[in-house]
Amino acid sequence: MLGKFARKVFGTPNDRKIKATRPLVEKINALEPEFEKLDDAGLIAKTADFKERLAGGESLDSLLPEAFANCREAAKRALGLRAFDVQLMGGIFLHQGSIAEMKTGEGKTLMSTFAAYLNALTGRGVHIVTVNDYLAKRDAEWMSNVYGALGLTTGAIYPRQPEAEKAEAYACDITYATNNELGFDYLRDNMKSEISQLHQRDHYFAIVDEVDSILIDEARTPLIISGPADDRSELYQSVDKLIPEMNDDHFSVDEKTRNVTFTDEGNEWLEENLQARGLLPEGQSLYDPESTTVVHHVNQAIRAHKLFQKDKDYIVRDGEVMLIDEFTGRMMAGRRLSDGLHQAIEAKEAVEIKPENVTLASVTFQNYFRLYEKLGGMTGTAVTEASEFMEIYGLGVVEVPTNRPIARIDDDDAVYRTAKEKYDAIVKKIGESHAKGQPVLVGTTSIEKSEMLSQLLTQANLPHNVLNARQHEQEAQIVADAGKLGAVTIATNMAGRGTDIKLGGNVDFKVMEAIAADPDGDPEAIRARIEEAHTADEQAVKDAGGLYVLATERHESRRIDNQLRGRSGRQGDPGRSSFFLSLEDDLMRIFGSDRLDKVLSSLGMKEGEAIVHPWVNKSLERAQAKVEGRNFDIRKQLLKFDDVMNDQRKVIFAQRREIMESKDISEITTEMREEVIDELVDIYCPPRSYADQWNLQGLYAACIEKLGIDAPVMTWGDEDGVDQDEVKLRLETLTAKVMAEKEAAFGADTMRSIEKQFLLQTIDKKWREHLLTLEHLRSVVGFRSYAQRDPLNEYKNEAFQLFENLLDGLREDVTQQLAQVRPMTEEERQKMMSELRAQQEAMQRAAAAAQQPQAAADAQGAPASSEPAGLSAQPAAGVAQATGSAPDGAAPDFDETDPTTWGSPGRNDPCPCGSGDKFKHCHGRIT
Incomplete structure (x- = not known):
């Protein structure tokens, strides 16, 4: 009671946040006449001016009113859309690092341009994250008109994208991509061996569309790049x-x-x-x-x-x-x-x-998106998960008011005893709505149920469309038609995420269909005719009651139900929503419908009758809240375990990047070698032991195997004054001399390249083995609870010990590999060249024989493997290495006996000898 009174007097926390933005919105509106006077070049000049002021010490917050006014004017000219005040508010919340909850049809796509433009002025790049590739490409193409008018560049990331195009897209000021592609590119970047091959330059600011779907629903699923087992x-x-x-x-x-x-x-x-x-x-x-x-x-x-x-x-x-x-x-x-x-x-x-697959690299969406310095999100449904967003990501949720009041009528749930009674009532209701011309969107929870309902409607002679995963290619067309007069659309939860169902149908789709049917007609005349007809269609649908959303089941998450309900009533349009349930539905059955069934039976409920009461809604919402709480606990537990791996992942990935950026890592390899020497001497000549207690035979064998030196250690034990430190010093001197000789033989640049490649390859190998060990540890650590030990603490302790073992093994392996490397002899070189020439001749003969079929295949486009986006994924070609086409012949000055004539090819570049092989497999081969 007191809480209600306080909210009336002081307003809710959400109301206060909305109120705080109004002065900023008024400033932006006051600047509108000034920016309207600028020509197109003037808008671009403003962007350059903002960047200069930012470099001069001004903050983004101080630039916000002018930047938003500039962006609004650009959108008005490029798209013919003037942003509403509520869209400016949403943009402000995105910039502040919050989630803006805006109802369907309120213009979230346009809203995001304001925060994206302001933050892109820093030059660090902004990522706008969407739920599917279609929306990423569509939004990038659509909004590039706005960013282009402001002098900024726009790119889009999509699966199986050519490397050069992907690099260009990431270099843009604003980059649109799906969460899956961003996560996979992060993993791929940390599997590459050269800094020039990396795509993601920074994790500065990301705006996540449908943020609840990406950061909540998909957070339980780690992204994994893996190889076949x-x-x-x-x-x-x-x-x-x-x-x-x-x-x-x-x-x-x-x-x-x-x-x-x-x-x-x-x-x-x-x-x-x-x-x-x-x-x-x-x-x-x-x-x-x-x-x-x-x-x-x-x-x-x-x-x-x-x-x-x-x-x-x-x-x-x-x-x-x-x-x-x-x-x-x-x-x-x-x-x-x-x-x-x-x-x-x-x-x-x-x-x-x-x-099956072996994990090569993995990351959860939770930890990937926590890499960003600043994160913003937008969706139509986030309030029910506000506590999780704050606890996991530090993101507050703000409900942005609608531009026009919502006119949709939301009915109480109707609960039937059996599924048959429910579906009979649904078919009857659809028939009534169809008869009066009201478009109906029927929501189902599975493909099987959508197709079963389709059969029932067919038997009732009701024309309809079905939208599920089998028809995903026609999604845009089916959604565009869903708002037409009398349309009936059966859909799974995919219906319209990211796309609006417009009353009377989608004008743009109608125009495209008409132009396709009459290619010789005047496009402008066709559009004018269709827009005129559409106005009448839209009014007819409104008179019929607007879009009717009829849900056949409650989902375990309230957000999914709210998303479906939100398809109707966009931008103040009339609409209606109803949920038809039965005691045989999954949610009702799992959460104790037996007792309710007995109560309804004892009340003498007749067949075909439904129970409709607000109390039923409350009861169902409580059941849904329980499921959401359980799922939150699962995600939180996943995150606690993944945080252990994430700390180690950051160390490994940071180390890899440092190595790739360094031109000379000889100091690192020298330190590793000296640490290995210290460990060997400690093992075979323990501290505080006498010389006659040393295992010099074992040390001698270890020096040959691990250090690649034939050291006279057997005699050192007989010398006076030779202690453990002296043994270490002598071994360090001997190994340094051997490595100096190898450097002279290979050349300093080649030796640096060898060191870098060995170190990166060994890090990757050890990390893969470590991931597999952690997976096994995690699968069994739960049993420790039977011994009254906390599985998470056990996992942390053992994972830390395993990581130390990884580092020890890394030092030892790199030292041993560098000790064994040697230049090829002339005889080995000649043999290799002979084999390469034979391979090249065979390849040329095969290419000549298959020239015509190959040309046809190239024209059609080679089949590409799908890039995975979930629990287990095959690495796409070129994940760990870049590929290049073979040159027509050797470089003009190439001399295979003189490495100074080879230039400075990368390890994965074509060999300058013209063989067609990569340099590392040809003249750059290390033996």
Whole structure:
């Protein structure tokens, strides 16, 4: 009661934030006449002036009113759109590093240009993050008109983009990209070997569109670049044949936690049948350590069968299992489940089983986006997750008021006893709305349910469109038609994220269709005719009640329901939304609908009747809040574990970058060598020990193996005055002399290149091994809780020890590799050149024979593997190395016996001898 009274008197915290921006908005509006007088060149000149003032010490905040006024004028000229005051407010909140919650249709795309323009004046680059590649390209193309009018450059990042084009896009002032591509490029950059190959120059400021989808929904899924492991397809197929033979007494399924556990009876049955099929050796139990791999495969197989449903969690398309995003309903091309789960689903569906993957690099979206100095976000639904945004990212959420009052009517939920009753009522309601010309958007939670409802509408002779992952190519067209008079559109959650459903249909799409049908017609006349007709169509739809959003189920997240509801009632348009539920729905069933069913039965509820009451809405929201809380806990726990790895990741990636930027790392390798010498001497000549206690034989062998020197250590123990420090000094002197001789033989520049490549390659190898070890550690550390020990603390302690082991191993491996490197002998060089010439001749003959087919293939475009975006991903070609085409012949002054004539090619550049091979595989080869 007192809280309500205080809010009335003082306003809510959100109201106070909105009020604080009004003086800034008034300043921007007051500057509008001044900027209207400027010509196009004057707007660009203003940008240059802002940059000078910024360099002179002014702050971005002081420039904000003028910069926003300049940007508004540019948008007005380039797009014909004048930003509303609420869009300026949203832009201010983005610049301040907050999340602006704006309802659908309020113009978030245009709003983002204000904060992007202001921050791009720093010259450090701004990233605008979208949820899919279509929106990234569309928004970049659309808003480039605004940025171009201001003298700034715009780029877009998309999958399988040519390297040169990607580098150019990242160098732009404003870069549009999906969260997946940004994350993968970050990982790829930290797998490259030369600074010139890096694309991401800075992590300064990012504006995340649909911020709740990216930073909340997808935060549980780490991005992983991985390479193929051993093929185990036969094992997956053999295990898969067992699962259909199991009965319900053998296992229990927990839908809340999405886990399957075997009963004692199930374990006995599995042991017996696995042994009978030769998958488990006789006398070996499932609990033996040797059984870990088989048990893991059985667990994944049972999960694939019992927890992953075809046409809900995935679809099979062209012989490939394609995952479906549970939040958007879109196909996730290239994304694969990790830990063998995807392979288990492939075995279940009897399609080709692709090899498992070994992690090469990984990062979570949580830790990737926390790299940015400043982060802003925008979405239509963020308030329900405000506490998580603040706790994880330090982002506040501000509800920006709508430009016009919302006129949509939101009905209370209607709950039926059975799914059949619910769907009968839905079909009836759709028929009534269609009859009066009201467009209907029907929201479903899976492909299977959308297609089932489609069959019901077909039987009722109701014309409709279906939008799900099977029709994702037609998404833009279907969404454009969804607001037409009498249209009925069945859609999964993908419906319209990032695109508006406009009453009467989308004018631009209508114009494109008309021009395509009449290519000889006058485009301007066609547009004028269609715009006139559209005005009448729009009014007819408004008279019919606007867009009617009819949801067939509640999602486990309130935000997803609010997103669907928000499709209707944009920019003050009329609209309606209803949720039709049944006690057989997943959410109702999992959260105790049995008791409600008994109550409704005892009340004598008739078939076809629905219970409609605000209390039901409240009850459902509480159930949804429980699920959201549980998911938050999962994400928070994931982050705690990933933070341990993230600290180590930062150290490794920073070290790699430092090495790539350094021209001379001989000091680093010398320090590593001296530390290895210290360790060897401490092992074989322990401190505070006498010379006759030293293991000089072991030290001698270690010097040959690790240091590449034949040191006379056997005699040093007989000399007077030779202590441990003297042994270290002598070994350091000997190794320094050997390395100096190698440098003289190779040349200083070549030796520096060898050191750098060895160090980078060894870091990458050790890091990959470390990631795998951490994965294994994480999978078993949970059992420590049975011993009353905190798994997280155990993980931290052991991960730290493993990281120290990584660094020790790194020093030893680099020192050993450099000790073994030597120039090729003349005989080896001649043999290699002979082999290369033979290979080149064979390649030329093959190219000549295949010239015509190859030209045809080039014209069509070579097939490219999809770039993954989730739990497990194959590295695209060129991730770790750049590729280059072979030159027609050797460099004019090239002399294979004189390295000074070879120029300074990069390790991955074509060899100047003209062989067509990379330099590192040809004359730059290290043996």
